[in-house]
Amino acid sequence: MPLVNIKSEIGKLQAVILHRPGRELLNITPEIMADLLFDELPFLDEAQKEHDNFAEILQKQGCKVYYLEDLAAESITDESIRQEFIDTYLQEADIAVPREMHLLQQYLYSLNNYDLVLKMMEGMRKNELPLYNKTTLVEMTEKRSFFVTEPMPNLYFTRDPFAFVGNGVSLNHMWSVTRRRETLFGRMIFRYHPLFRQENLPLWYDRHDGLSIEGGDIIVLSDKVVAVGVSQRTTAKGVMHLAHNLLTGGSGYETVLALTIPKSHAFMHLDTVFTMVDRDLFTLHPQVDETLEIYALTLRGKEIHTDFLGNDLQAVLKRYLHIPAVKLIREGKGTVMDAIREQWSDGYNTLAISPGEAVVYDRNVYTNEELDRYGVKLHVLRSGELSRGRGGPRCMSMPLSRLDLN
Numbered sequence: 001m002p003l004v005n006i007k008s009e010i011g012k013l014q015a016v017i018l019h020r021p022g023r024e025l026l027n028i029t030p031e032i033m034a035d036l037l038f039d040e041l042p043f044l045d046e047a048q049k050e051h052d053n054f055a056e057i058l059q060k061q062g063c064k065v066y067y068l069e070d071l072a073a074e075s076i077t078d079e080s081i082r083q084e085f086i087d088t089y090l091q092e093a094d095i096a097v098p099r100e101m102h103l104l105q106q107y108l109y110s111l112n113n114y115d116l117v118l119k120m121m122e123g124m125r126k127n128e129l130p131l132y133n134k135t136t137l138v139e140m141t142e143k144r145s146f147f148v149t150e151p152m153p154n155l156y157f158t159r160d161p162f163a164f165v166g167n168g169v170s171l172n173h174m175w176s177v178t179r180r181r182e183t184l185f186g187r188m189i190f191r192y193h194p195l196f197r198q199e200n201l202p203l204w205y206d207r208h209d210g211l212s213i214e215g216g217d218i219i220v221l222s223d224k225v226v227a228v229g230v231s232q233r234t235t236a237k238g239v240m241h242l243a244h245n246l247l248t249g250g251s252g253y254e255t256v257l258a259l260t261i262p263k264s265h266a267f268m269h270l271d272t273v274f275t276m277v278d279r280d281l282f283t284l285h286p287q288v289d290e291t292l293e294i295y296a297l298t299l300r301g302k303e304i305h306t307d308f309l310g311n312d313l314q315a316v317l318k319r320y321l322h323i324p325a326v327k328l329i330r331e332g333k334g335t336v337m338d339a340i341r342e343q344w345s346d347g348y349n350t351l352a353i354s355p356g357e358a359v360v361y362d363r364n365v366y367t368n369e370e371l372d373r374y375g376v377k378l379h380v381l382r383s384g385e386l387s388r389g390r391g392g393p394r395c396m397s398m399p400l401s402r403l404d405l406n
C-alpha cells in the first residue's frame with residue numbers, strides 16, 4: 001500500500017501524524033491569547049499526559065504514530081536543507097529589529113536538528129537570546145512584548161495545516177497569521193523527508209496559493225467524494241482552487257461537495273459540527289441548519305461546474321455515497337443547550353479509527369451517550385487540558401493512511 005492513502009474518513013487507521021504539545025503552550029500569555037486562537041491557558045504537563053494517552057489509544061489499535069516534530073527534524077538531511085529551513089522560518093517570523101533577527105539566526109544555527117525544530121515551534125523570548133539588549137526605539141518602548149518571535153501553540157491540531165486526500169496532500173494556506181507559519185513544517189517534510197521524498201506527492205493545494213483553506217474543513221467521504229466546509233477558515237475561492245486541482249489532477253476524485261456553515265469561532269471548521277463515524281452514521285450539530293447550503297462541484301469538459309443541491313444533507317449523503325439510509329446524531333438526550341455546550345468542547349469532533357469505532361473526549365457526556373446508543377465503540381480520552389485549545393480528537397490527528405473500505 002502507498003505511504004499516503006486516505007480514501008475515507010472511517011477505514012481502519014494505519015498511520016497518523018500527531019504533535020505532542022510542547023513548550024509553545026508556555027508561551028501563551030493572556031494578552032496575546034486571542035490572537036493565538038486560545039481562550040484559556042492550558043496546563044502543559046497535564047496536556048502532555050492526555051496527549052500521550054491519545055497516542056497510546058491509537059497505537060494499541062495498531063496505528064503507527066508519527067510525530068510532526070520528529071518528521072521535521074529528520075527532513076534536515078544536509079546543510080543546505082537546514083539553511084533553507086532556518087531562512088524561510090526567519091523570513092516568516094515577523095521580526096521587527098534586524099539585530100534581533102541576526103541574533104536569533106546565530107542561535108538557531110547552534111542547535112541540533114531536533115532542538116531547532118522544537119525552538120521554531122516554541123517561539124523565542126527576548127530574555128533567552130544570548131547578547132540581547134535593548135538598543136532601538138521599538139525595543140525600548142515595547143515593554144510588554146516578550147517575544148522576538150511568537151510561539152505556534154496550535155500545532156497539536158495537526159489536522160489543519162495540511163490534509164491528505166487520496167494519494168496526495170493539500171498543503172494549506174491558513175486563515176490566521178498565527179497559524180500560517182505552521183505549514184512550513186509540512187513543506188519541509190513533503191520535500192525532504194526520506195519517507196516522502198521518493199513519493200512525489202501530488203500537491204492539491206500549496207501554502208502560498210490564493211485564499212485560505214484548512215484541513216478541519218476537508219472531509220474525505222469516499223474514494224470519489226470530498227466534502228469541504230465554507231467556513232470562517234475556508235473561503236469559497238479556496239474550495240474552488242482545491243476542487244480544480246483534485247478533479248483535474250488525476251486524484252480519482254469526481255465530486256467536491258461544498259457545505260456552508262456559520263462563520264464563527266465556535267464553528268471554525270466543518271469538523272467541529274459534522275464528522276463521519278460509520279458507513280451510514282454521522283454527527284451533525286443542530287445549529288448548522290441555520291446556514292447550511294450544499295453545492296456539488298464537478299468537472300464538465302475542462303471547466304468546474306457548480307450545482308446547488310439544497311440543504312438536505314441526509315439526502316445528499318445517500319445519493320453521493322450510494323447508501324439506502326443515513327443516520328445523523330444531532331443532540332443527546334439533553335436539550336439543544338447541552339448540544340451547544342458540548343460542541344464548544346468538541347463533542348462532535350470524533351476521530352473514527354475504523355468503521356463504527358471512534359476516539360472522543362470524556363467531557364462530552366450527552367453526545368457520547370448518544371454515540372453509544374447508536375452502537376459506536378468509543379475510546380474515551382481525558383480532556384481537561386487538551387480541549388482548552390478548542391479542538392478534539394479529529395483536530396488533533398492527521399491520518400496518513402487508512403485501509404480502503406471494501
Ligand SMILES: NC(=[NH2+])NCCC[C@H](N)C(=O)O
Pocket residue numbers: 036037038154157159160179215216217268269271272389390391392394395
Ligand atoms: N480541525 C479543527 N477543528 N481544529 C481546531 C483548531 C483549534 C485552534 N485553536 C484554531 O483556532 O485554529
